[in-house]
Amino acid sequence: MVAFSLMHKYKLSLMELLMLNRSLETHLGTFCHRDKKEMPDLMNWFGWCTWDAFYTDVTAEGVKQGLESLERGGASPKFVIIDDGWQSVCMDTTSVEAKFDDTANFSNRLIHVKENHKFQKDGGESSEVDDQSIGFRQIVTEIKEQFSLKYVYVWHAIVGYWGGVMPGVAEMEQYEPTIVNPIPSPGVESNGICFVLRSIMKNRVGLVNPEKVYAFYNDLHSYLASVGVDGVKVDNQSILETLGAGNGGRVKLARKYHEALETSISKNFPSNEIISCMSHSTDALYSAKQAAVIRASDDFFPRDPASHTIHIASVAYNTIFIGEFMQPDWDMFHSLHPMAEYHGAARAIGGCSIYVSDKPGHHDFIVLKKLVLPDGSTLRAKLPGRPTRDCLFSDPTRDGKSLLKIWNMNDFTGVLGVFNCQGAAWCRVNTKNLVHNEQPGAVSCTIQAKDVHYLTNIAEHGWTGDTIVYLHRGGNVLHLPKNKSLPVQLQAREYEVFTVVPVKRLSKGAAFAPIGLLKMFNSGGAITELNYGSPETGIINIRVRGCGVFGAYSSVRPERILIDMKEEKFDYEERSGLISLNLRVSEKELYQWNLTVEL
Template sequence: MQMPGMLDWFGWCTWDAFYQDVNPQGIRDGLKSLSLSLSEGGTPARFLIIDDGWQDTTNEFQKAGEPFIEGTQFGARLMSIKENSKFRKTTNDNSSNTPHSLKDFVSDIKSTFGLKYVYVWHALMGYWGGLHPDAPGTKKYNPKLKFPLQSPGNLAHQRDIAMDSMEEYGVETVATGSGGRVSLTRHFQQSLEKSISNNFQDNSIICCMAQSTDSVYNSKTSAITRASDDYYPKNPTTQTLHIAAVAYNSLFFGEIVVPDWDMFYSLHDAAEFHAVARAVGGCGIYVSLMKIWNLNKLTGVLAVFNCQGAGTWPGLENSVQTNDLELAGKISPADIEYLSEISPESWDGEFAVFSFKSGSLSRLSTHEKLNVAFKTLQCDVFTVSPIKVYHQEIQFAPIGLINMYNSGGAVHAVEAIDDSSIPGIRIQGRGEGVFGAYSSSEPKHCSVNTMEAQFHFNREHHFLTVNVPTGTNSWEIAAHY
């Protein structure tokens, strides 16, 4: 199964920023704000999801001037496979903000903001209410409004018509929602995947409403599938539920696909809660006491969450999470499965355990435990690194960039320096910030990319930190003893 390239990049989805009022200028402003915040610790988006609101649709259940009735939005039908007038300049449109076409708009924002991937959302049936029977593109099929019973040939043809047009816009992929059920699901899923294969080389599709058993078992090549309900930023009762649900669902989904955790707000009461979960979840990131673990090349990572309130029914919009009692528990290196896969041959069963929240470093044996306690929506990330012996006397374990949630993800390799009269250790990695490691003794000097570097050594906890200069993409740290 091919992994889409967007999994390696940070992205932005337009949904909770605009809902169906998404527009070109709003997208430009959003991408610009992400880019401008880089110097303030932010990250520019490298992939974009243009969510619901870009398609040419009509809704006979919503009349101009009449009050909105909840649920009528799902009666809207697709009029054409072209973009709507917000993304396409019409004859009477003299606005300088309206692009000539979706293709021109995608090309413009890619070059302006350095986007690598642009996704667009659409429903599997075209739109929530399907296709409009009087639309020019559907008339030749002699459409009738009735319960669907279509031939596999027509299903495949419908998919290719839509996907061919997406490729013309310069779009790399689509994110699909509003899926069907039972006997039709296999035909729809297989036709969709065949069309994706024909039109997009990167297998770039997010199945964002495909949690049903028939969808999962009929998915053969789709790599990414949503493992939760939508993210609801305005409902306080769903924040813990969201993380708990994805974590449990990923036990099954993670064996078949890359679980998608949906978007989240980076400015929100539960922002860190969501960010930590995605940092260790192995998923794409686009802006009760529970443990989630994962493995890096050389370290394990263990995240702990207080998800009290996850059992609250999300339909109770007015319910407020009042249970803020502190939960206490214990974490241990043994909580991380397959930890032996990253443990070196000279490993003696001891680990260095770093807490992102407190910045503390502990030394634990495999089954030794560390006490933790959190209130609702609080969490912490622990980097667990096997301690290895170098030069017969130096005990060393890399932690990684300690200013990052998943610190160990920055480290690529560690080896002894044997080409010098002074014993040393060489660490290779990426990213800027502060590198941390457990070291049984204090180095005489350290360097970053052969340049002398400042370092600090805490004798009590054997905690070595080395400053990696700003702007450094990849580095080689040498610690000489």
């Protein structure tokens, strides 16, 4: 993990490392922290990515099929990422094909900034890329209109394609690409060179002249913007650290490329519509003034059973450091998968975009409806999801005794996810993820309100420290007094999500705590306003976004509850204090219900 490597090397505490970053921002002037950046609106909506559905075999028709399939099931994406497979690429005469399983061909190079024949109207090899009337413009327009999409993103590598840009091609000559040899750092070599980097090293990279790279990005992005594309996912960014020889070194090259990239993004996608990917090198992080979203881990690998628990742990720990620079993206996942709920719960806590890469017709809408509201919006937590303090120096993937706890905040509640990640880890000998324990046993821990580190920031004045805890899977509502602990035990690859809410003491000894939409992973994300008014009145006003079963804790049965000024029926459990009532689906997007609870 980046943060812990730096802490070990320079003997820094975690707080010292994060404070050093703040000082470096002022001193270097080359990057900004996350809280100073504009977050793209895409973050607040459900999306679909074409990658694991089609890999590079994606076509215009496949994009439509995927969107239609999700819409039919009631989980309509509001954005789509057309991943690798849309660009005009080919190999040069000296390249050796480098394709493995469902990967791209890493020896290909970019030969045109416009889309390939698969995204022309007839999909034929003879289609002309210059005819916009039958290309991306028509396809993007059609899917936006037919599926009410808000955003269409497309993928490209930071050097154009995996193998860079093709020299000697008329459309690319103006960018002056040259073939260069990637040279990995000793640290990368010692950890193991992956198939992707090994393939790129073998076939080398067509690197655009750094003095021409802004023109390249601007031509690419201005074309995409002109046909209705709203943003880009820019991949393989860390390849720049291997290409510094002859270009002033890796730092200078990265600065040049990232400055050009962000300038082009500002001009062509002015709402900062970019997702950075494979960009954990410090060269990239300390060159990011505007980019606000960063993939925080390796890919989601649907067919690799060793990868899933590692994925969750890796993102959580990586977020400690990279979450200072950008909002971590937890990547896509499959909703129809043995680990779908596990992945979905983690993303609900992660504060990230929520998007899947399901094949058309392969969906679990029960899982999706715990993440996505009928209008396509999500209940995104406010911060990057990070490990709790007591997890910082444990190893929840291989020590056999630790659970991973991840916390985040909503406007009026905290959220805490607990995951059993034991059983698989990175193997330095084989340089890949491996299952080291086929049947890891149950693991236990305790949770406390203080695990949600900023909970005091949202508590009402005079808070006693007592909380209400709602268990998503268990369905329990529990009262947790100040400084008390709740025991948790999880079997292998199990999870639980806890909504943690400060208790408000009202008149005549009554106590109240809103929970949120009980069927959603991040229940409390639905609460947008909370007003207790005068404690003597016992009247609580709550604004709630979404639909389904809304829940709250009350130590006494309410006299009545109004929704938008109309009295509604509700259920009350004397034993637990749980109030529950149903909120219908609104016809208005992002509609907020006005609830009045009279105790």
